[in-house]
Amino acid sequence: MAIAKAERLMNLALCLLGTRRPLSKRELRGSIEAYLEAGSDDSFNRMFERDKDDLRELGLVIETVENLDGDIGYLARRDSNRLPPITLDAEEAAALGLAAKVWQQARLAGAASGALQKLRAAGMPEAEDAYEVHSALEPRIPVHEAAFEPLMLACRDRRPVTFYYRKANSARAEQRQVEPWTLECWRGHWYLAGWDRERGAERVFRLSRITGKVRSRAGAFSAEVPDVVTVRETVESWAGETATRTARIRLRAGAGYPLRSRATAVRDRGDGWDELEIPYGHGLDAWLVEFGPDVVVEEPADLRADVVDRLRAVAKD
Numbered sequence: 001m002a003i004a005k006a007e008r009l010m011n012l013a014l015c016l017l018g019t020r021r022p023l024s025k026r027e028l029r030g031s032i033e034a035y036l037e038a039g040s041d042d043s044f045n046r047m048f049e050r051d052k053d054d055l056r057e058l059g060l061v062i063e064t065v066e067n068l069d070g071d072i073g074y075l076a077r078r079d080s081n082r083l084p085p086i087t088l089d090a091e092e093a094a095a096l097g098l099a100a101k102v103w104q105q106a107r108l109a110g111a112a113s114g115a116l117q118k119l120r121a122a123g124m125p126e127a128e129d130a131y132e133v134h135s136a137l138e139p140r141i142p143v144h145e146a147a148f149e150p151l152m153l154a155c156r157d158r159r160p161v162t163f164y165y166r167k168a169n170s171a172r173a174e175q176r177q178v179e180p181w182t183l184e185c186w187r188g189h190w191y192l193a194g195w196d197r198e199r200g201a202e203r204v205f206r207l208s209r210i211t212g213k214v215r216s217r218a219g220a221f222s223a224e225v226p227d228v229v230t231v232r233e234t235v236e237s238w239a240g241e242t243a244t245r246t247a248r249i250r251l252r253a254g255a256g257y258p259l260r261s262r263a264t265a266v267r268d269r270g271d272g273w274d275e276l277e278i279p280y281g282h283g284l285d286a287w288l289v290e291f292g293p294d295v296v297v298e299e300p301a302d303l304r305a306d307v308v309d310r311l312r313a314v315a316k317d
Contacts, residue, residue: 013076055076159180160180179221182231245279245281245300246280247299250295273296
């Protein structure tokens with residue numbers, strides 16, 4: 001069955017690429033043996049529509065043309081289905097190969113793999129895969145949140161969305177109306193940056209705190225979309241990348257190695273706890289909560305209060 005379908009798709013693609021004028025369904029049915037064997041017009045129509053969609057999914061640009069008499073025809077122009085010359089060097093090819101492997105756990109895996117195969121078929125040089133040959137480590141971008149795909153598509157298509165979002169210090173989720181700009185991954189967590197319509201300001205949302213379905217809304221964006229560099233800086237600052245203050249915390253001995261790697265000073269208190277000084281920005285309170293009872297915030301007082309509020313919200317859930 002798989003071979004028969006592949007042959008049928010190939011014959012349809014050759015017919016569409018080989019014609020100089022649009023071909024009607026009747027002409028295509030008379031030119032392809034598998035279509036001639038279709039039991040009825042309905043069966044042929046269903047088969048043809050599926051095949052046409054499959055070819056488009058594979059990357060073939062198929063045009064639908066209506067003539068003066070109102071008849072519909074199809075063709076695939078060669079100039080629209082020809083890749084430009086591939087001029088990637090070995091390092092660029094290696095970067096693309098690595099990028100494709102990174103997405104293997106996400107819904108984009110099929111698209112990334114297909115794009116890589118097309119580039120190789122068009123002459124992209126093969127590159128040695130250091131991650132397969134020399135290392136047991138392999139890069140991955142984990143995507144577990146159900147909100148990722150609808151938000152990715154909304155960012156691409158510039159469509160407003162609504163969703164319910166639970167802040168870390170709140171037990172209830174609130175509905176948000178957002179014009180999504182981009183998705184960014186930071187420290188293994190995905191964040192959405194966009195314009196919050198109700199608050200009239202830019203906001204950053206952690207995808208793991210989005211509950212329920214993400215729903216698209218009609219209409220254009222009301223706020224200007226900043227460039228990607230500015231958006232990335234916003235996400236980094238919101239998630240705690242930009243350090244503006246210093247916190248002093250107690251950390252249980254033998255625990256919290258990610259925190260230790262960021263500390264500018266570590267002192268052994270001699271009671272099973274260490275004292276750390278950590279430069280931080282927005283978002284450190286959410287990170288500290290992940291270490292549970294192994295962390296105690298000494299100062300500043302507002303950071304300590306934020307951590308306590310988050311822990312209480314988690315306890316209520």
